[in-house]
Amino acid sequence: MHMDFNSGYTMTIDGKACGTQGGLDVVNPATGDVFASAPAATAADLDEAVAAAHAALPAWKALPITARRELLIAAANAIKANADDLAHLFVREQGRPFEAARQEILFGSIWLKSVARQELPVEVVEDTPARRVEVHHEPLGVVCAIVPWNFPFLLAIWKIAPALLTGNTMVLKPSPFTPLCALKLGELWRDILPPGVFNVLCGGDELGPLMTAHAGFAKISFTGSTATGKRVMESAAKDLKRVTLELGGNDVAIVMPDVDVDQVAAEIFHGAFYNSAQVCVATKRLYIHDDIYDALRDRLHALALDATVGDGAEAGSQFGPVQNAPLHRRLLALIAEARAEGLTLLTGKAVPEGGGYFVPLTLVDNPPETARVVAEEAFGPVLPLLRFSDLDDVIRRANDSDYGLAGAVWSKDIEQAVSIAKRLDTGNVWINQNLQNTPAIPFAGRKQSGLGVENGVEGLKSFTQMKSIFIPKVQEEAA
Ligand code: NAD
Numbered sequence: 001m002h003m004d005f006n007s008g009y010t011m012t013i014d015g016k017a018c019g020t021q022g023g024l025d026v027v028n029p030a031t032g033d034v035f036a037s038a039p040a041a042t043a044a045d046l047d048e049a050v051a052a053a054h055a056a057l058p059a060w061k062a063l064p065i066t067a068r069r070e071l072l073i074a075a076a077n078a079i080k081a082n083a084d085d086l087a088h089l090f091v092r093e094q095g096r097p098f099e100a101a102r103q104e105i106l107f108g109s110i111w112l113k114s115v116a117r118q119e120l121p122v123e124v125v126e127d128t129p130a131r132r133v134e135v136h137h138e139p140l141g142v143v144c145a146i147v148p149w150n151f152p153f154l155l156a157i158w159k160i161a162p163a164l165l166t167g168n169t170m171v172l173k174p175s176p177f178t179p180l181c182a183l184k185l186g187e188l189w190r191d192i193l194p195p196g197v198f199n200v201l202c203g204g205d206e207l208g209p210l211m212t213a214h215a216g217f218a219k220i221s222f223t224g225s226t227a228t229g230k231r232v233m234e235s236a237a238k239d240l241k242r243v244t245l246e247l248g249g250n251d252v253a254i255v256m257p258d259v260d261v262d263q264v265a266a267e268i269f270h271g272a273f274y275n276s277a278q279v280c281v282a283t284k285r286l287y288i289h290d291d292i293y294d295a296l297r298d299r300l301h302a303l304a305l306d307a308t309v310g311d312g313a314e315a316g317s318q319f320g321p322v323q324n325a326p327l328h329r330r331l332l333a334l335i336a337e338a339r340a341e342g343l344t345l346l347t348g349k350a351v352p353e354g355g356g357y358f359v360p361l362t363l364v365d366n367p368p369e370t371a372r373v374v375a376e377e378a379f380g381p382v383l384p385l386l387r388f389s390d391l392d393d394v395i396r397r398a399n400d401s402d403y404g405l406a407g408a409v410w411s412k413d414i415e416q417a418v419s420i421a422k423r424l425d426t427g428n429v430w431i432n433q434n435l436q437n438t439p440a441i442p443f444a445g446r447k448q449s450g451l452g453v454e455n456g457v458e459g460l461k462s463f464t465q466m467k468s469i470f471i472p473k474v475q476e477e478a479a
Contacts, residue, residue, distance in 0.1 A: 005085040005184055009038045011045065011202060012186030014052035015195025018045060024176055024202060029095035029321040030311035032355030036093070038179045041201040043210060046171075049199040050216035053142040053169040056196030061139045061167035065119075068165055071193055072116035078188050079109040086153070086181055088313075093178045094152060095320035095357070096275055097312040105181075108157040114439040115161035120460050125468070132471045137464035139167035140242060141218030144211050146232070147182075148224045149175035149323050150278040150379075155246075156182055158454050159221045161439070164197065166463045168219075171199045173211060175224075177324045209235060217241055219463065223280075226403070226448045233451070244452035244462050246280070247445055249405025250377045252398040253283040253434075254388075254420060256411035257291035264410050264432070265299040271408060271434030273307070273361055276319050277381040278327075281406040281428065281435060285374055287398065290389040297346070297365065297385055304348030304361040311356065321357040322380050328357035331380040334373055335362060338382075343367045348381075369397060377403065391420070399425045404446030408434055 009026075010017035023040025027033065041049075060068070079086070087102035094101065126133040145159035152174055163170050174182035179202035186200035201207065208228070212220055212235035219242035222232045226247040236243045253268060272283040288296050310317035322328050339345060348361035364373050364384040374384045388394035398407065406428035409417040414431065421429035427444040430436055437443060442456030453459050 003082065003085070003184070003187060005082075005089050007036070009036060009180055009183045010187065011039050011041060011049075011183060012190060012198070012200045013045065013049045014055075014199070015190050015193075017187070017190075018048075024179060024204060026093055026180060027177075027324070028092050029323050030313065030356045032325070032357065036180060038183060038202050041203040041207055045201060046207070046210055046214060047216075049171045049201055050142060050214055052196035053171055053199055054216060056169045056194055057139075057141060060164075060169055060194060060197050063167075065165065065167075068167065069116045072161065072164060073113055075189050075192050076109045076112040076116065078192060079105060079112065079185070082184075082188060083109065086184060089184065090153065090181050091312040091320075093180045094149065095312050095323050097317045097320055100275070101312065104151060104154050108153045111154065111157050111439055112161045115460075116165055118162075118165065118439070118457070118460055120166060120457070120464065129473060131473055134469045134471065136467045136469060137166065137461060138467055140463060140465055141168060142216055143168045143170040143463065144214070144217040144220045145170055145172045146208055146211065146220065146222045146224065147172070147174055149178040150275065150280070152178040153181050153185075155223050156185070158223075160198065162454075162460045162463045163221065164193075166460060168463055169197045169199075171201055171211070171217075173201055173203075173207060176202065176204050176207075208232075212236055212241075213238070215239055219243070221454075221463075222246070229450070242462075244454060245445075245450050246443070246454055247405075247448065247450045248377045248379075248403060249280050249445065249449050250284045250375075250401050250403045251281055251406045251408070251426070252285045252287055252424070253408040253410060254394055254398065255286070255288045255292065255296060256409070256413070256416070257289040258412045259292065259410050260412075261292055261295045261299055265296060265303060267434060268296075268410065269300055269303045272383045273304075273319060273381055274435060276309075276322050276359070277383070278323060278379055279435065283383070283408060283434070284377060285384055285386060285398070287386045287388050287394050290387050293366075293385070293387050297363065300363055300385070301346045301348075304346070304363060307348055307361055309349065309351045309358055309361065311352070319361065319381070322359055323357070325357060327380060328359065331359050331378065331382060334376075334378060334380075334382055335359075338364055338367065338371065338373050341367075341371065343371060343373070369400075395420065395423050399423075402448045405449035406430070
């Protein structure tokens with residue numbers, strides 16, 4: 001069967017199409033024009049999706065893990081087989097250039113397959129002549145997964161894969177800005193997964209709070225901003241739903257004086273501007289040692305002047321627009337404010353004019369720490385470069401943030417880099433690399449960057465309830 005990816009966007013409830021189009025306009029960020037319309041779920045749709053997930057739960061969790069694994073591998077293969085169509089749709093709703101969009105789709109398929117092969121065996125924590133104590137990991141129930149628009153596909157997979165493998169059923173809610181690939185994923189899997197196991201709803205701003213308040217969910221797995229994460233946790237507290245929160249960051253990279261500037265500049269640039277800097281773990285404050293500050297600044301500026309920002313659907317675009325109008329307005333205001341404050345801005349190549357949400361790649365030359373462009377998560381291509389000369393001082397400045405998501409250290413001296421990494425109050429630190437993640441590596445934000453863990457065995461466990469079973473051996477001995 002060949003699916004139509006250019007129209008017919010429906011939600012998936014109980015393995016069936018649901019919702020008429022017309023509730024939610026979807027805008028192409030490269031033009032600012034509405035190009036598709038998606039349904040907006042009602043409270044009744046939500047009740048129906050949760051009921052379907054509950055109805056599917058007993059049979060799904062009773063399956064041996066090997067059977068769930070096979071179904072998830074089939075689901076991953078379906079993504080791969082439709083990667084080009086999904087990637088074209090991704091470009092239109094998210095804005096990213098095609099090849100990078102395709103990478104996210106394919107990576108999603110690989111990620112799903114890889115998680116599907118993970119194991120969560122029963123652990124034996126005591127084994128004495130008197131008894132054996134086993135820890136079992138049981139599914140929590142029906143999971144609510146809420147994702148943002150910056151990596152709308154992969155971040156959904158980060159939740160779907162562990163939730164379903166461990167025997168939960170679920171309802172996924174994509175961002176209202178990027179609902180289409182998630183809706184098509186639901187459609188793609190209608191004939192692969194049993195009805196009710198994977199439901200997809202979309203809607204406007206009211207849908208998220210309705211979901212987090214719904215008594216039918218056992219867990220909320222949320223990725224988005226810190227402000228929304230706090231609301232999610234508050235709502236979940238009413239019936240003590242389990243929560244995992246992956247939130248914002250204002251990540252630092254610290255560049256030591258021994259680096260080869262020409263060698264590291266392109267990678268540092270990539271770590272700051274990939275996906276037009278709309279990455280939770282992008283470098284958002286770049287601390288450069290005084291000895292190499294001017295050289296690296298000039299090199300980064302040259303890269304910005306070289307980079308083409310344009311419609312992701314056009315060949316040659318290396319960076320797309322930012323994803324939505326509110327973010328676009330906020331970034332332009334941030335740049336205007338920096339200019340008004342007399343800060344020095346080093347701007348990249350001119351961006352297309354018209355209704356698209358384009359922002360020129362922008363470096364801010366050594367602003368004060370108190371400038372908004374340093375203190376806040378820009379979540380767009382505006383990068384402050386900050387001079388330092390003293391290591392203790394730069395570590396203090398790096399840690400002086402409510403966030404603690406990730407960070408990077410660039411140095412030839414790996415031993416010193418590791419010692420710096422240990423002093424950063426973040427959940428991840430990369431040394432001489434950037435933006436790396438695999439399904440086996442736990443990802444956990446510190447401070448107001450998150451709560452709980454995604455990925456790795458810990459991530460898998462976060463979709464389960466531990467149960468310790470005490471088994472006496474007395475009868476065995478008597479026999
Ligand atoms: P957002 O918080 O505005 O929205 C995220 C999701 O939450 C969307 O689906 C939205 O519809 C939904 N939502 C909004 N209000 C809600 C409510 N009251 N209750 C429940 N759900 C609600 O975030 P965004 O602008 O879509 O994403 C950008 C933010 O996400 C950035 O701060 C970025 O750093 C963060 N992020 C974090 C990670 C991570 O893994 N830590 C990954 C990607 C993005």
